[in-house]
Every structure is written in structure tokens, then in C-alpha cells.
Amino acid sequence: MRSAVQARDEGVASFRTRLFTAIMVIVVTLTALGFYLAQRKVTADAERNLQDNFQAEISSLHKLEELRHAALAERCNALAAKPRIHAAIEDNAIDLLYPSAKDELRDLMEGDEPPPEQATQSLHARFYRFLDSTGAVIKPPNIYDVGELDPKTEAQLALSRLPDTQQIGYIRGNTEADKGTIDEVIAVPIFSSYTGDVISALVIGFKPLGLEEKNAEVEMRSGVWVNGQLHLPSLPKSARASLNERITSAVANFDREQDNFRVNVDGSPHLLFYKRLNPGSLFPAAYEICVYPLAYSMAQLHRLRWKIGGAGALLLLGGFVASHVVALRFSAPVKKLALDSEENRAQRKRAEAALASTTQELERSARYSADASHQLKSPVTVLRIGLETLLTREGFKPEVYEELSVLLHQTHRLTGVIDDLLLLSRMDAGHLQIASGPVNLSQLVDEWLDDLSALPDSPDVKIEKELTAGLFVAGEKRYTSLIVQNLLENARKYNRPGGLIRVSAHCNARNVVLSVGNTGRTIPPNENIFERFHHRSTPSSVSGHGIGLNLARELARLHGGDLCLVRSENDWTEFEVRFPAADGDNAVA
């Protein structure tokens, strides 16, 4: 009893542990999910905010640029329409081209660069050049009038062909120097007054308008990427080189007008946006680059993580307490359940033991009757052989012989009973195996009817037979024969003098049914004649040992058929035995 209580407590403890584990798993899953979702949301929000910021900045920049481009375009178009420019190009006086333009562009070129705050209103040009009909730069005679450019920078102004429309480009001045500048250039076509074809182009360079880096909350850094080179002076040089590679591959691989991706600048995460500044231009593609630090959103994320982590810990603590409470509340019914189940188990064990002993007893009894039959058989054999030997002797009185033959007959009966018992006990023990094969039922019936009529004490009965020859049933011949013998012997034994025995058979696809009927005293309805060692309630001149019908029915059932009493009334008793038909042997019914 001590160990049972211990086991019960252990069970309750393990229940509590499992409950707590389940709660913990749920809480941890929820916390992790919360972490994940919050992180996604914060990141997405930050990216969206920065994206909005970038789009707003860049669209305001674009508006300013568009205004400037429009103003410039107007000036350039007016210039391009000037007769002197046309005369210089059309009348083969290229040497007069730059001098002619000098006067026209004086207001753009003269004066100092305006301060940055006035840059948007200013149309101050840093340089200008003309392109010839192949798109190459026409060398100016006097470099000081047209704005100085080193040869490499000047070469970037050339186009593969003359443009039909205004083109915007970005070139890097001072290419080798690290602190190089970016110039924005506008190429305006000049159309021939003779043919209407593009005969030249004017390229004017300006200081580009930059994004205003004034947003205090989000410290943004902007620059220009052009032709594989990143111009972002506010970034340290080491960061610029790696950024440049990222942007170059992004631009080259995806060929998008704009996009964004995450980058690391000096070990801290940043979001980088890029947008094409001159879509569709003949000049090399240039992109506005904006780099936003993600430190702010990272801090936000960090705070949120702490909050969610704290909430998760609280939940876990709550879960721990709850599991304790629940375990305590549940332990009472669980204890009861444990008790009940112990009782149940004991009952089941008892029942199992009883079943086992019953089975043993059954086996023992079956074995016993088998042993008994064997033990009985030997003395009966000795007795019979003794009686037969005595019958062969001479010199006894005739009455003695008669007595001896009666005794011999009884030994034969005894042998039959013992055989039957032996068979029954084997069947009970489940040891009897049927070697099934086709058995000629018609022939069996004929043989037994012959034997019947040959018996010395056969009463004067008439036998009617309605049996087609060659009816085959599935079964083992000796047992089938035993069934038929039993039925026929009973029909003779319990007949009345001058009575009748009728044997008939019919068959269908699956079964063959043999009917054996006889006249004579009927069997009362309440009598169970199939019971083992049954004896008729009413006295009779004939007697059986009371196992024949039982044996016959058991055998019939073992064969997959059955034996039953069909009727017993008005001087007529009829039994019917059903055998499974042998496959394919009963061609006709």
C-alpha cells in the first residue's frame, strides 16, 4: 500500500510537470511569434517611412530640376536658333562657333557661382561645349571662355549620336581625385535651318542640385552614382568602395529604375535607395543615391524586443503558477482516477486468472477423456479377444455360446462408445483436423443401407431411397461416413416393426442436404436430443449411449455444415444433414 501511494504521488507530479511543459511551450511559441511579427512590422514600417521620405525628397528635387531644366531648355533652344550659331555651323565657319556663342551665353557663364541656397534659382553654367555631327566634342579655341575641363572630363560629354531631344547626364569632374565633383549636363539639339536635321548639339554643364541633408531626425546622406562611380563625399572612403560595388551590381543585374536594399556602413545597418536620374538618356545612366541609417528603427526594435521578452517572461511565470494551481486542483480527481484504475486492474487480474484456470481445466478435462478413452480401450480389447477365443472352443453348452456372443457384441458396442468419446474429446480439445476432399455421398449411403439390412437383429422395415448417384460432398470420408452411419442406425434403431425408412438428398450450388426419416415413436419437443450423454425420458426397448447425435452434429459443423431435426410428429421423425458441396463434382442436382 505504501508503494501504491508513492506511485500515485509520482503520477500527480509527472502530470504537473507535463502541464507546466505544455504551458511553457505555448508561451515560448507565442513569445517567439510575437518577436517575429513585431520585428517584421518595425522593419517594414521603418523601411516604408524611409521610402516615403526618399520619394518625397527626390520628387521635390525632381521638381526643382525640372524647373531648371525647363528654363535652361528655353535658353538653349533660343540660343540654338540664333542665326550666328547656325551660320557658323552651316556656312562652314566652325572657328566662329564658340565666339558666336560666347556673346549669347555670356549671362550664363559670367559671374561667380551662387551660394547653395540660391542654386535652385540660378542658371549659372560651369561650362559649355558643342558637339559635331558625329556627337564628338568640338574643341573650343579659347578654353577660358567656355569653362575649363580636363580632357578626360571633356570626353564624357561626347555622345554616340546627336540627340533629337534634350538629354540630361551626369559626369564626374576630376576623375582620379578622390574629392571629385559631379556636374549635371544638358544636351540640347540644334536643328539645321536648311534641312531640319540635327546638325549639332549644345552641352551645358551645371552644378547639380543636391538633396537637402537637413532632416535632423533621420540623418540622410545623398549622392550620385554614375558610370560605375559613386559620388557620396559625406561617406568615409572605405564604406564608399563597398557601397559602390553593391550599387553597381544592383544596377547591372536588375536594370531597375529604382529600388532599395540594406547595406552596412561602418558596421551599422543602413537602408540604401537609388533612383535613375536620367531615364532614357543618351548619357550614361546616373542614379540618385540616398543612404539612411537604420539606428533609429534598430533602437525601436530593441525596445520592443525587451517589452515582448518581459511579457513572455511574465506569461511564463503566470503559466508556472497556473500549472501548480491546476495540478493541485486536478490532483484530487487524478488520485481518485489512480485508485479506480488500481481497483480495475486488480479485478482484471482476477478475471484473467479465472479465465486461465478455466482454460486449464478445460484442457485438462479434454486430455482426461482422451486418456480415459485410451485407458479403457486396452481392457476392452483384452476382453473381446478372450471372448472370441472362448467362442472358438468346443464342448460348451449351446446356451454358453449364446451368452458369449451377446457378451462379445457388448464389447463391440463398448469399443464404439470409446471411439466416439475419443473423437469427441479430440474435437473438444480442438485437435481434430479435417482433411477435406470430395466424398461420394451416394455411395456411402448405399453401403450403409446394405450393412443395415445385413444386420442380424434388423427389424422388418421398408427402405425408400431417393438419391441420385454420384453426389459428392466436401469432407473427410471417415467422418462423413460416421455421420451417415449414425443417422441410418438411429432410423433403424428407433423404428417400429413394419415401419419405413426414407433417405433422400437434394443439392444446390453450395450445399448437399441429406434427409433421413423414419416411422416410430416421435421425440417430444422439449427433449434436447443433441445433448451429450442424453437419454430418452421415456423408456425404450432400444438404448443408445447418448453421444451419437452429438458427435454427428459436431462433425457436421466441423465440416462447415449442420445437422438438425426437421420434424418429429405423427409417427414420423426426420433429420436433415447439410454438407458443403464438393466443387464442380455435382454436375446435376
Place this chain on the structure above:
Amino acid sequence: MRLRGLLWFNALFFIMPVTLLAGAVVEGRVELPKSHSAPVQAKRYEIVTKGGVLSTQPPVAVVYLDGVFPSPASLPTKEVTQKDLTFVPALLPIRVGTKVEFPNLDETYHNIFSYSPAKRFDLGRYRPEERPIPVQIFDKPGLITLRCDIHEHMRGLILVLNTSYFVMTDTNGHFRLGGLPAGRYTLKAWIDSRTTREKPVELKNGQTLHVDFP
């Protein structure tokens, strides 16, 4: 007044019967490009550009005798006026060394200039009443495109030739060039800024030679 007198002299020179003067005469017809515009009533024609080629509209040609001739002692002064924002005449053939005046007959400024290799000049802005009238001497043969810096559509042509023997065809292409010296020469017909046809001719005094430019 002197200018008028000179013009009259010129007219008489052309109208006089050829037989009265010693020298040869060439006459004929230049096949001119087809003109799609309606015929102009007056002798006004303008310079048009088509495919980068300058020509007059309606088309006329300048026929001249190419060769080396002694330069005359004096050359008459010619003029190209600016009237109604056009050059009149739009095409002026002259001998090398001729002085050309550019009087402004409009009531606005003009700024005549040329970037042509044969003569580059820029007269600057001037009003109609400004005196002296701007003038240029053309001392190199070639075609000069006149432009106005203020009125970008204005175009004029001056064809500077080495010879005094030239004449403009009528709008049908007919020409008659008289008082020519005898000898072997090349007769040329300037049709537009890109096209000049030529034919060798042998001239004899008192003879009229018929030459057609197909």
C-alpha cells in the same frame, strides 16, 4: 544721282543692238529646276533652302563666261537693300572687287553678317536712317550667304565672280550675253549653291552662239 546714271548706262548697254558693238553674243536657255510655287508677278524672288541647297524661288540661273580677263578700271557700286525683312535682290552676281551697299529700307534694325569663307563680315546693328550706308567690298570669288542676326529667316546670296561677263536668266531660263571677247572659254551656269553647269565655247566677233544647258 550718280547711281541712277550708272544703272541707266547699264540698261542702255544691254539694250543696244549687238551688231553695233564689236564682240560675240551667246544666247540660249538653262534648264531650271521645276518650281512648284505660283509664278511671281514682279521680279521678286527669294532665297530658299531645300536639303541644304540654297537657290532662288522662283528658280533663276546666273550664266557667266569663265576666264582670265583684265580687271576694269572702275567697277560700278551695287546694292542689296533690306526691304520688308528680305534682301532685294536676293541673288546678286558681281565681279570681284565690287563694292556693295546694304541700305536698310525697313523701319527696324537689321544686323547683316556673313560667315561664308569667301567673305566674313558683320555690319552690326543699324537703323534705316543711319549714314553712311554700310558697305562691303568683295575681293574673293565665291558664294556669300547673307544673314541677319535679328531676323533669322532672312537669307541673301552674293555670287562673286572673276568675270564681268555674266547675266541672270529670266524665270524661264532664257538668257542673252553680249559684248563678249572672241576666243575659247568656258561658259558656266550657276543654278544653285551646289549646282554649276559648264560648257566650252568658241566665240567669234560678230557671231551669235546658241548654247543650251540641259
